[in-house]
Amino acid sequence: MSRYLDPEGLEPSKPSACSRFLRYTWKTITCIFSHIFLVSLVVSYCIFGAKTFETLEKDHEMEVKKNISSIRGRIIDKLWFNLTSEPYLREENFTFLIVKHLKEFEGELLKAMNKDGWDGEEDINKVQWTFAGALFYSIIVITTIGYGHIAPKTTLGKVVTIFYAILGIPLMLLCLSNIGDVMATSFRFLYWRVCCYICTKKPKKPRRVRQRGGTIRREGGRGSYRSKTQSLRRSVRTSTRSADSGFDYGDVNPLSHSDTEIRVHEELPPMKVRGASLPRMKPGQNSRFREMSTVNQRPNQYGAGRVQQRGGSLDRRRAPKVWDPSLDLNTFPDAPVLCNKYALEGPEIESNHIQRGGIRRSFERSRGRRAVSMPRTHNYLELPVPVSPARSTEDLRPRQSESLKRPSPSRHHASPRIMSPLGYGSKSLYIEEESDTEYFDDGMSFESSRTTRIRPVPIWLCVFLVVSYIFAGAFLFTAWENWDYLDSAYFCFITLTTIGFGDFVPAKRVTENAEMSIALCSLYLLFGISLLAMSFNLVQEEVIANVKSVAKTLGIIKSDDIDDDDD
Amino acid sequence: MERKRSFRRRKQRKPFSEKCKDYLRKFAAFMFSNVGIIGLVVGYTIAGAFIFTSIEGHTEQEVKINILTSRNQTINRLWEVTYNLNVLYKETWRNAVEIELFKYQKDIIEAARNGYDGSDDVDEFKQWRFAGGFLYSLTVITTIGYGNILPRTPWGKVATIIYAIIGMPLFLLYLSNIGDIMAGSFKWIYAKCCLCRCCPGVARRRAERRRRRALQLSIEYINSRVDSRNNSDLSQASVHNIHMEEYRLNSLGGSSSDDEEEEDSDGVTETDVSYDSQAVTVPLTICLAIMVGYVCGGAILFSRYEDWNLLDGSYFCFISLSTIGFGDIVPGDKIYSGKGYELSFIFCSMYLMLGMALIAMCFNLMQEEVIHKIRTTMRTVRYILRCNR
Numbered sequence: 001m002s003r004y005l006d007p008e009g010l011e012p013s014k015p016s017a018c019s020r021f022l023r024y025t026w027k028t029i030t031c032i033f034s035h036i037f038l039v040s041l042v043v044s045y046c047i048f049g050a051k052t053f054e055t056l057e058k059d060h061e062m063e064v065k066k067n068i069s070s071i072r073g074r075i076i077d078k079l080w081f082n083l084t085s086e087p088y089l090r091e092e093n094f095t096f097l098i099v100k101h102l103k104e105f106e107g108e109l110l111k112a113m114n115k116d117g118w119d120g121e122e123d124i125n126k127v128q129w130t131f132a133g134a135l136f137y138s139i140i141v142i143t144t145i146g147y148g149h150i151a152p153k154t155t156l157g158k159v160v161t162i163f164y165a166i167l168g169i170p171l172m173l174l175c176l177s178n179i180g181d182v183m184a185t186s187f188r189f190l191y192w193r194v195c196c197y198i199c200t201k202k203p204k205k206p207r208r209v210r211q212r213g214g215t216i217r218r219e220g221g222r223g224s225y226r227s228k229t230q231s232l233r234r235s236v237r238t239s240t241r242s243a244d245s246g247f248d249y250g251d252v253n254p255l256s257h258s259d260t261e262i263r264v265h266e267e268l269p270p271m272k273v274r275g276a277s278l279p280r281m282k283p284g285q286n287s288r289f290r291e292m293s294t295v296n297q298r299p300n301q302y303g304a305g306r307v308q309q310r311g312g313s314l315d316r317r318r319a320p321k322v323w324d325p326s327l328d329l330n331t332f333p334d335a336p337v338l339c340n341k342y343a344l345e346g347p348e349i350e351s352n353h354i355q356r357g358g359i360r361r362s363f364e365r366s367r368g369r370r371a372v373s374m375p376r377t378h379n380y381l382e383l384p385v386p387v388s389p390a391r392s393t394e395d396l397r398p399r400q401s402e403s404l405k406r407p408s409p410s411r412h413h414a415s416p417r418i419m420s421p422l423g424y425g426s427k428s429l430y431i432e433e434e435s436d437t438e439y440f441d442d443g444m445s446f447e448s449s450r451t452t453r454i455r456p457v458p459i460w461l462c463v464f465l466v467v468s469y470i471f472a473g474a475f476l477f478t479a480w481e482n483w484d485y486l487d488s489a490y491f492c493f494i495t496l497t498t499i500g501f502g503d504f505v506p507a508k509r510v511t512e513n514a515e516m517s518i519a520l521c522s523l524y525l526l527f528g529i530s531l532l533a534m535s536f537n538l539v540q541e542e543v544i545a546n547v548k549s550v551a552k553t554l555g556i557i558k559s560d561d562i563d564d565d566d567d
Numbered sequence: 568m569e570r571k572r573s574f575r576r577r578k579q580r581k582p583f584s585e586k587c588k589d590y591l592r593k594f595a596a597f598m599f600s601n602v603g604i605i606g607l608v609v610g611y612t613i614a615g616a617f618i619f620t621s622i623e624g625h626t627e628q629e630v631k632i633n634i635l636t637s638r639n640q641t642i643n644r645l646w647e648v649t650y651n652l653n654v655l656y657k658e659t660w661r662n663a664v665e666i667e668l669f670k671y672q673k674d675i676i677e678a679a680r681n682g683y684d685g686s687d688d689v690d691e692f693k694q695w696r697f698a699g700g701f702l703y704s705l706t707v708i709t710t711i712g713y714g715n716i717l718p719r720t721p722w723g724k725v726a727t728i729i730y731a732i733i734g735m736p737l738f739l740l741y742l743s744n745i746g747d748i749m750a751g752s753f754k755w756i757y758a759k760c761c762l763c764r765c766c767p768g769v770a771r772r773r774a775e776r777r778r779r780r781a782l783q784l785s786i787e788y789i790n791s792r793v794d795s796r797n798n799s800d801l802s803q804a805s806v807h808n809i810h811m812e813e814y815r816l817n818s819l820g821g822s823s824s825d826d827e828e829e830e831d832s833d834g835v836t837e838t839d840v841s842y843d844s845q846a847v848t849v850p851l852t853i854c855l856a857i858m859v860g861y862v863c864g865g866a867i868l869f870s871r872y873e874d875w876n877l878l879d880g881s882y883f884c885f886i887s888l889s890t891i892g893f894g895d896i897v898p899g900d901k902i903y904s905g906k907g908y909e910l911s912f913i914f915c916s917m918y919l920m921l922g923m924a925l926i927a928m929c930f931n932l933m934q935e936e937v938i939h940k941i942r943t944t945m946r947t948v949r950y951i952l953r954c955n956r
Contacts, residue, residue, distance in 0.1 A: 072672070075668065079664065083660075084655070102638055102641060102671070109676070109679070110685045114679075117895065144889060144891045144892075146711075146886065146892045148714050148895055165889055493728050497735065498710050498712075499892075500714070500891075502712075502893075503717045
């Protein structure tokens with residue numbers, strides 16, 4: 001835990017270039033470390049499981065195999081006994097007798113196959129529960145595919161499987177979403193940096209996509225309702241992630257309050273403010289736009305531009321073409337950026353609002369100290385505002401004293417704004433995050449500005465990727481396993497969707513190089529699932545927005561329900 | 568999705584009938600509402616059952632006919648063996664019969680892999696009757712995939728793929744929807760029943776809250792004094808003091824549940840005991856208990872129904888609810904008895920649909936709780952850090 005806290009502890013005390021560099025390297029290291037750590041954890045967990053299951057199940061399988069020949073022997077003995085007990089051999093009699101016994105034999109074989117997991121092979125050297133088989137089994141369990149071609153048959157094996165799955169499935173999910181994130185980031189990077197430099201002859205394209213995203217967003221979600229679902233979704237996604245994301249969430253809190261400060265300070269002389277508060281802004285930004293660990297990795301020089309942009313995008317409804325980042329940089333340094341929906345109502349309210357913002361801010365200061373034990377809906381208030389050296393406290397003094405005279409109106413003003421979108425409430429958890437967002441805007445600007453920054457990869461590309469992956473897999477399996485093409489495609493689909501019927505399993509009939517094909521299949525499977533995770537990651541937001549807009553046009557108020565449709 | 572398309576189609580005809588549009592809209596809204604989604608999923612599954620039974624119904628018959636012919640052949644060969652050996656020596660006869668039986672065994676294995684279930688009656692479909700088809704569709708869209716009933720024809724496979732592509736998002740939608748509702752209602756119940764006045768811990772908590780409020784007031788006082796006193800410089804010592812005090816407060820309040828507190832804590836004394844039912848986080852232990860209880864309950868029910876022992880029952884429930892779905896233990900396994908077969912299919916389907924929603928609910932609740940816990944911890948740690956600086 002301390003490793004997550006260290007940068008934060010260092011940072012506000014000396015926000016120099018050196019420390020920033022340190023923090024970025026630290027973040028990169030922790031990022032890489034956590035990925036590698038997770039993957040290696042999963043791998044070692046699988047190997048551990050393989051060892052365990054091998055020892056647990058191998059003997060039982062051997063026994064079953066030996067048992068088969070004894071079953072046959074018994075049947076033959078019975079037949080012989082019946083044969084010799086008959087004085088005359090007549091065909092009808094014989095047939096009648098034998099049918100009975102053969103049926104019995106059949107029943108016993110089926111029982112051996114279904115109940116005891118016999119694979120139909122009598123050779124004792126060819127057991128299913130070899131190390132490779134057990135490894136495959138562990139992978140199958142923790143990915144929840146569950147072919148069932150090998151299943152534990154001993155009591156202990158079943159119990160261990162249950163606990164193994166309880167621990168392993170979340171671990172696997174964590175790892176997959178992590179890998180999916182990384183892949184999504186790199187794919188996005190690849191797509192926009194590589195592919196779209198090639199097709200620079202139509203520079204319209206990214207622009208168009210971006211704007212589409214913006215408009216969808218705008219019509220897709222009104223106000224905080226949208227932000228709720230967004231934040232929800234985000235946190236849902238995060239929750240499948242590691243504890244370290246949880247810690248990252250923790251990181252958000254100390255820093256996010258600086259957003260509000262920035263808001264106030266942009267009304268003050270802008271240059272100074274930006275210099276002062278931007279460095280601290282970035283981490284909050286990072287963790288807020290959770291999906292990308294990219295931002296951690298590339299040191300963003302546009303820090304200033306982005307913040308401005310974000311601030312600028314608040315006024316989006318007034319000036320929709322503010323989207324261009326460069327434009328933002330130039331246009332907005334001295335414009336008073338009010339991160340509030342009241343700002344929309346016109347310039348005369350703006351001035352009013354400046355005051356209000358100041359009041360609120362200073363109120364926060366005073367509030368911050370005693371709010372510690374306050375209900376956590378006010379979490380953004382709870383944080384005592386660290387007194388940054390660049391801040392001219394004398395600016396704030398008068399306002400503060402002024403605001404102290406009437407704390408309750410401003411509070412009453414503030415609280416319903418925070419609480420009102422939270423009528424749904426069942427997500428009380430996200431209230432904090434919500435109110436963070438809510439406080440400097442109604443949260444929408446965030447989402448929209450995120451779309452500008454994280455430019456979506458077109459849906460068709462992701463779908464195409466997955467489909468082609470399935471077809472490529474079908475082709476490969478046709479070559480490896482001698483299935484026909486439809487069967488292979490069917491197998492790939494059933495596997496990647498984790499349905500896992502188990503009618504086609506690699507290395508079930510071809511037994512020469514079972515280990516090889518098992519290894520190939522596991523690789524295909526793991527990569528495929530992370531590819532699916534990646535494309536979900538890429539497509540998700542846009543699809544949700546699309547579906548939501550459709551739902552809006554349909555007039556379904558509960559558009560919340562719809563958005564999971566394509567999850 | 569298909570609803571969207573149908574709407575678009577309808578949209579062109581819309582101008583001359585506003586009513587139609589309204590009805591459609593209402594219908595769509597209803598279908599995606601809480602009740603409708605259940606009906607939608609069930610209807611989709613039933614449709615799937617019919618589709619698959621019609622596509623796959625005859626493969627089973629073929630497998631059975633194959634086995635019958637193979638058996639007859641074996642008998643004939645055995646007769647020949649016996650007939651050809653004029654004098655029956657045990658050893659030679661045994662060896663000859665062993666070979667024949669081995670061949671027959673291979674046939675059986677092949678047939679068993681193709682879904683032979685051991686019953687002889689050619690005209691009786693067991694697997695691909697309605698119940699079997701229903702369970703099959705359900706296992707496809709829930710991604711459980713037992714694999715005890717399988718499509719054998721190419722068209723069945725293609726239909727499965729298409730069916731899954733549409734069905735899985737639908738089921739996810741169902742899960743999230745029902746999970747949300749259940750989580751909300753469970754929270755409400757929890758807040759009303761477990762955190763009410765009659766609880767013994769409440770008195771203690773209330774006392775604590777009162778104490779905290781007193782401390783708050785004092786801190787406010789300190790605050791205002793500090794602010795009025797030093798306009799020019801905030802002495803580091805006083806800030807430090809305040810932070811210390813804050814931390815003490817926080818640790819004092821953090822241990823007890825600060826989540827059920829109303830946000831307007833000053834002046835509004837009557838909100839003291841009324842908890843916002845939605846702001847309550849349900850403890851992890853209760854969620855776990857619910858899941859374990861559901862699995863165990865299922866185990867007991869199934870062990871009564873299916874003659875499994877308790878371990879097998881809970882193993883089955885767990886494997887099903889985690890959507891692993893090995894299919895080594897499947898309901899309706901009493902193949903030879905024949906009775907109670909369909910009923911257990913239906914029962915199992917209901918158990919699965921309810922159970923997965925319940926699991927979704929529990930995950931929903933647990934996730935909130937865990938995130939909340941982590942945040943609280945982080946906050947505490949932050950205060951510690953800030954104090955030390």
